[in-house]
Amino acid sequence: MPDPLLSLADIRAGYGAGIVLEDVTFDLPESGSLAVLGRNGVGKSTLILTIMGMTHIGRGRIVWRGEDITAYPPHRRARAGIGWVAQEREIFSNLTVEENLTVASRQGRWDLPSVYDLFPRLAERRRHLGNQLSGGEQQMLAIARALMTNPALLLLDEPLEGLAPIVVEELAAAVRRMTGEAAGAFILVEQHADIALSLTQSVIVLERGRIVHSGPSAGLLADHAAMDRLIGLRLAEA
Ligand SMILES: Nc1ncnc2c1ncn2[C@@H]1O[C@H](COP(=O)(O)OP(=O)(O)OP(=O)(O)O)[C@@H](O)[C@H]1O
Numbered sequence: 001m002p003d004p005l006l007s008l009a010d011i012r013a014g015y016g017a018g019i020v021l022e023d024v025t026f027d028l029p030e031s032g033s034l035a036v037l038g039r040n041g042v043g044k045s046t047l048i049l050t051i052m053g054m055t056h057i058g059r060g061r062i063v064w065r066g067e068d069i070t071a072y073p074p075h076r077r078a079r080a081g082i083g084w085v086a087q088e089r090e091i092f093s094n095l096t097v098e099e100n101l102t103v104a105s106r107q108g109r110w111d112l113p114s115v116y117d118l119f120p121r122l123a124e125r126r127r128h129l130g131n132q133l134s135g136g137e138q139q140m141l142a143i144a145r146a147l148m149t150n151p152a153l154l155l156l157d158e159p160l161e162g163l164a165p166i167v168v169e170e171l172a173a174a175v176r177r178m179t180g181e182a183a184g185a186f187i188l189v190e191q192h193a194d195i196a197l198s199l200t201q202s203v204i205v206l207e208r209g210r211i212v213h214s215g216p217s218a219g220l221l222a223d224h225a226a227m228d229r230l231i232g233l234r235l236a237e238a
């Protein structure tokens with residue numbers, strides 16, 4: 001068996017003395033994809049931040065391509081090939097779309113032409129400032145900017161949150177194309193459980209910071225009783 005791309009073993013993490021995640025263990029293979037589901041406040045963003053090195057890790061190990069990165073600061077993880085789209089988007093509002101895209105770009109499969117091809121709306125607005133974009137366009141820009149760093153692993157924290165249904169469809173289609181075309185791995189936190197499961201190979205469901213379900217995404221998508229039990233409220237809320 002080749003080494004996994006990313007491996008979390010028995011992770012306990014949180015903020016200061018406060019523990020949010022407990023006993024979190026999973027492997028992600030090269031080019032693998034993982035959906036992270038669960039209700040509000042269960043620790044999904046904390047898991048993403050923990051992989052990026054932005055929480056306090058009290059126990060356990062994070063291993064990237066065979067190397068223990070548990071104590072690495074965020075910039076070393078980014079340099080190693082872990083890219084991140086924050087739940088808060090965090091695009092540069094006083095830079096143009098194109099400047100946002102090129103500011104952190106690195107050589108690879110994704111470049112300006114290919115991200116403009118993926119998001120034609122960004123090509124149309126290439127000279128607009130970040131703060132002149134709609135919410136959906138800002139989200140497209142946040143994803144496109146992360147792609148431009150050509151990460152081996154892309155972490156997406158609720159990319160469809162707060163968007164109108166028609167924009168959700170447009171963005172989900174782009175994410176589907178992106179994940180179908182790119183060789184990179186990704187982890188997708190999403191409230192739209194059905195979309196997340198249809199885009200990924202495997203899934204974990206969190207409840208109060210612990211993994212309460214893990215398995216193939218297709219299996220959970222087909223198991224209506226388990227979907228209902230694990231994330232039923234989530235679907236009803238959506
Ligand atoms: N910066 C922080 N400092 C202290 N506690 C935090 C911080 N960020 C989150 N928390 C706490 O950690 C817990 C998990 O929050 P987290 O944001 O990871 O949940 P989530 O599953 O991403 O929720 P949502 O679906 O609303 O995005 C919550 O109790 C939250 O209050």
Ligand SMILES: [Mg+2]
Pocket residue numbers: 044045046087157
């Ligand atoms: Mg969150």
